[in-house]
Amino acid sequence: MDHLLTVIIFLPLITAGLVGLIRNETFAKVSSVAVSGLVLILSLVLFVNFDFERGGFQYVTRLDWIPTLGISYHLGVDGMAISLIVMTALLFFAVFVWSWRIEDRPVLYTALFLMLETACLGVFSALDFFLFYIFWEGMLIPMYFIIGFWGHERKVYAANKFFLYTFFGSLFLLLGFASVIIYAYFQTGEITFNYIDHLKMGYPLWLQKIAFLLFGLGFAVKIPMWPFHTWLPDAHVEAPTAGSVILAGVLLKMGTYGFVRFSLPLFPEASEFYIPLIFTLSLIAIIYAAMMAIAQTHIKRLIAYSSISHMGIVTLGTFAMDKDALNGAIYMMIAHGLSSGALFFAAGFIYDRIHSYNMDDLGGLARYIPNFAVLFMISGLAAIGLPGLAGFIAEFLVLLGTFKKHPVWAFIAGVGMVLSAAYFLYMYKKTMLEEDTITDERIKKWKTLRDVEVHHLIPFVAILAVAFIMGLYPSPFVKIFTHTARMVLGAEV
């Protein structure tokens, strides 16, 4: 049990190596599904055995790595991290099943996604700044090539933009790590990269204010918060389906995870100080991105803007300094990971069948591919927070928690969320309904379309089932996240 976390993290990487060595298409596909399934099962084992009554980190592994610089191989998870790990494992499993039919360079594709999985799982379990940063940067190169190789027309532009934005952000994050490590060095005379040591340090306000901004810039680019969001629509539009799913479902969560894991507990006073800034940016993101989404005709671009809008809710809840709001924010990370994943799968399905993302080329599909229409509807309703699905609980908790201390902000955010229903229903209408306005020629083409196949169905069902469970029976999950909230906001809440 002690080293299971290490096994989970590095299993995909080792498989990636094997896939690269053997270079057989069937082996690549079978092993990726099998290994990601195994990782999902093992992460569920960890999840089930997790002791939610006990505070602090569990499944801790700590080995010396570079003693001269105080760097160790230090892993451990709390309630938030273990939930995100399960979600990551689930999404990667879904992605590998979905990619069963891929024809363009499947070996390289599988190997890159497996590498990406290791990096993502690592980010959520590293407790050493150095290790965290390695995993954090480790996802950059595979994702860069995934967009650059399997993307659509403007893939090179999108891949470069993605690389430069995230690399720029990460360097500020690195400077942030350096600033706190250096302060700790001058205080104690020891260089340490250990997260736990820094948690106990207690920095002065001036340092907190600087370091918060440095960390925050790194995370804000990744989330992405307004005004650092411009890379995201391009990356999503150009990325292949599976890349978009992972990008929206997992990679964006790294930024918000970073806020909860590092910014809040390490810089509590600065977090309080920057509340107006964060709230303003979050609300701009919620409303501006939702308005932008309404204006889109490209379905992936629309979903991308909706992601920015939803991530605004997460940052709002994170910095409301309230247990319920923070629970809601973490809930939202998972819920949005599931719903945006499902939506991007839906967009990918449409593209597979019709080879267009543009709403003007679609319309009236519901009659011809009914099963897909149902799945698409559920995915969309999960995204807009319909009661009974995970997103509702998340939005409700965030608004509830924020309302306690900041009623005006909560009210504006609530108005913004209504917009999400508008853009999703508009998109659904334009793509699935509106039979009367489309040409006969198109209907003839629609009649030949195949509905969802097994390798499409499994990812949808797996993801939506979890969304339903989390929406109908939220209390155990809330309890899990409270485990983190207690640690982050201090014992009294």
Next chain:
Amino acid sequence: MNWNALLPEIVLSLGILLVFTLELFLRERYQRALTLISFLVVVASAFSVFFVNFPAKTLFDGFSVDGYNLIAKFLMMAVTGLVVLSSYDYFSRKGSPYGELPYLYLIALLGFMVMLSSENLAIIFVGVELASITMYILVGLFRRDHLSKEGAYKYLVIGTTGTSMFVLGSALVYGSTGTVTLSATNTGDPIFALGVLFLISALALKVSAVPFHFWTPDAYEGAPTPTTSFLATVPKIGFYFLFVKLTLYLFSTLPSWKMVLAVIAVASMFYGSFMAYVQRSVKRLLAYSSIAHAGYFTVALTSVDRILLSSLLFYVVVYALATLGAFTVLSVLEKKEGWTHHFEDFRGLFKEHPVLSSLLALFLFGLIGIPPMAVFVGKLGIFMGLVKSEEIFLALVFALASIIAAGYYVKVIVYMFLYKRERGFGGVNVSAGESLTLFVTGVSTVALGLFPGVLIGLLLRFL
């Protein structure tokens, strides 16, 4: 007389004489064997390092061995061995299989080894000269090629200026203190300061730091590519080990040494990076990247701190490995007909050579300093060390310059991976020596990033 202390040098010298003699008598078709023998000589010499008892002094205290210079020697021999092995096929494809080539590499290596083994400025000078003169010949080895000759000539003229500055510096230090050993202490005399300034300038010239960098792009571009890979790696290791030693003993006794080195370093970082952006040739781009790296290295010399200096040496070593790998990929590609290293040649290279281009991408990502590649640890160590020595401003400038540098390396990768191929050059086969070099450098670039403690610990122990 303590012969044991001289063991690696003796093995190497005997080997050089052997290869030299054989080269006179063997016919051209046996020259592949010469490469192999030279490699074995390097291996034997590297192996003999383990049998040296240290610390020890010999030759009337003019020659000393300690852990510090043994590590340096071992690393230089490892890199030279790889260069020797990987160079043969390139020269035979180019139709100029020079039998002199392998032993010239070894002589240059011997020069660096002598240079590092002494605490006497006069003997250091002998080593520097031996290495430098050999390298002038190496750069100009393509006798019929204009670029090669031009590079060699520039290198000769500017390099000689450097060595004469070194002599002048040593003479002035001698004039002021009455000794040419490193134990010379600051007399407060302007002559001493001038001498140290000359020594710093000479070393800055040898490591191609601004404003003494003018020879670098031409020599790097003109030299046959395997020689460039030698030029960009072994001298860097040798001169930085020397630079660190001289800084510890001599330079840091001068109050204004910090200022001089900081100016040189910052100028090199930015000049190298900005010039690299406008290059159209990847080989020349790497030459400018080496100027920028001279800046990153030199900035770490502005403070005397063990963590800082050991990170610097670690950085130099892993930089050398990544650069060796990158240049080896270039020399493999150059074996193709009509290959010029122009960016357009690299368009869509991934389609044709997935392994070679992935390796080049690995080395370039490594040079940017993306974890888990080893250069990241070097950069991190220098940054932390600078801050530890309370040089916050330099640390920030260093970080900024590293960010700026990312763009031009990525440009090469973008051309290789994301653009479409427009013209083909036909295939190329990778020789055994080249694949060994690529394998070793590729693995060590990643492995030293994951387990840097091995090398840093060793350096810290003997610094």
